Amino acid sequence: xxxxxxxxxxxxxxxxxxxxxxxxxxxxxxxxxxxxxxxxxxxxxxxxxxxxxxxxxxxxxxxxxxxxxxxxxxxxxxxxxxxxxxxxxxxxxxxxxxxxxxxxxxxxxxxxxxxxxxxxxxxxxxxxxxxxxxxxxxxxxxxxxxxxxxxxxxxxxxxxxxxxxxxxxxxxxxxxxxxxxxxxxxxxxxxxxxxxxxxxxxxxxxxxxxxxxxxxxxxxxxxxxxxxxxxxxxxxxxxxxxxxxxxxxxxxxxxxxxxxxxxxxxxxxxxxxxxxxxxxxxxxxxxxxxxxxxxxxxxxxxxxxxxxxxxxxxxxxxxxxxxxxxxxxxxxxxxxxxxxxxxxxx
Numbered sequence: 001x002x003x004x005x006x007x008x009x010x011x012x013x014x015x016x017x018x019x020x021x022x023x024x025x026x027x028x029x030x031x032x033x034x035x036x037x038x039x040x041x042x043x044x045x046x047x048x049x050x051x052x053x054x055x056x057x058x059x060x061x062x063x064x065x066x067x068x069x070x071x072x073x074x075x076x077x078x079x080x081x082x083x084x085x086x087x088x089x090x091x092x093x094x095x096x097x098x099x100x101x102x103x104x105x106x107x108x109x110x111x112x113x114x115x116x117x118x119x120x121x122x123x124x125x126x127x128x129x130x131x132x133x134x135x136x137x138x139x140x141x142x143x144x145x146x147x148x149x150x151x152x153x154x155x156x157x158x159x160x161x162x163x164x165x166x167x168x169x170x171x172x173x174x175x176x177x178x179x180x181x182x183x184x185x186x187x188x189x190x191x192x193x194x195x196x197x198x199x200x201x202x203x204x205x206x207x208x209x210x211x212x213x214x215x216x217x218x219x220x221x222x223x224x225x226x227x228x229x230x231x232x233x234x235x236x237x238x239x240x241x242x243x244x245x246x247x248x249x250x251x252x253x254x255x256x257x258x259x260x261x262x263x264x265x266x267x268x269x270x271x272x273x274x275x276x277x278x279x280x281x282x283x284x285x286x287x288x289x290x291x292x293x294x295x296x297x298x299x300x301x302x303x304x305x306x307x308x309x310x311x312x313x314x315x316x317x318x319x320x321x322x323x324x325x326x327x328x329x330x331x332x333x334x335x336x337x338x339x340x341x342x343x344x345x346x
Contacts, residue, residue: 097166
């Protein structure tokens with residue numbers, strides 16, 4: 001059996017792995033985390049809260065983490081030279097963001113909110129409840145940055161302020177722009193399950209979609225919606241995508257060329273991440289709408305799609321293995337749901 005190149009040569013832990021060992025919180029690995037609301041956490045001294053890393057899809061370009069803030073608690077102030085996009089899994093609270101010498105911008109959030117921290121800005125999260133903990137889910141490009149510079153002082157204590165990325169005062173919350181079809185620029189989305197999306201028929205019948213540039217990041221994210229009886233086409237792309245289901249139920253199917261297909265059921269709070277060039281498709285099996293929030297690639301504002309790998313592509317439904325859609329239609333029938341497409345259309 002051929003082993004990955006890294007198995008032949010023991011290079012020792014990467015700078016990112018050394019950082020994780022120092023921080024000492026649990027690490028979830030693989031392709032799927034069934035429920036981030038029940039994920040085991042550990043004391044995270046740097047954050048002043050509890051946390052768990054998610055190192056999914058066998059790569060060190062991006063990662064994710066879950067952070068839990070106790071009732072009436074707060075995180076320690078943070079600042080770092082990697083980009084971070086946050087989704088509020090549960091709880092209500094507020095965040096303060098500021099740059100050296102400037103006033104703090106404060107905003108509140110609740111379940112389903114998403115926002116980004118402007119690069120290398122200072123920030124702090126607060127739990128607004130006296131009774132319930134907050135759980136935040138975040139995607140970052142920390143592994144790429146810490147491995148590139150292999151210097152924690154440079155990443156966590158860098159004094160440079162990206163003033164061109166920071167909207168001061170009320171402008172932070174007012175910034176909201178529907179740039180073009182399926183593309184939006186903003187700093188804060190109050191609820192991803194209520195945000196109006198645009199049609200995206202290329203991804204599947206009934207599918208809606210919106211790509212976001214948050215806080216002028218280069219790190220991309222999008223929200224997709226699948227009405228009852230709807231699913232996506234199969235598609236694949238590079239490594240590092242992290243997807244959290246925000247509403248509904250269904251399953252994701254994953255496979256690589258020449259390998260068996262894997263089916264994983266999901267619900268709100270499930271996170272999954274396909275490997276590099278791993279085919280994947282999203283299937284809504286419930287009677288309600290299914291939505292997910294995906295953090296991946298480049299933001300629309302800073303996208304370089306003209307340099308895309310030609311292997312990042314889709315499989316038209318009439319060219320995929322026909323048993324996949326037949327199985328999906330059978331599952332929908334058992335659940336009392338009519339398929340939007342009963343047979344694979346030509």
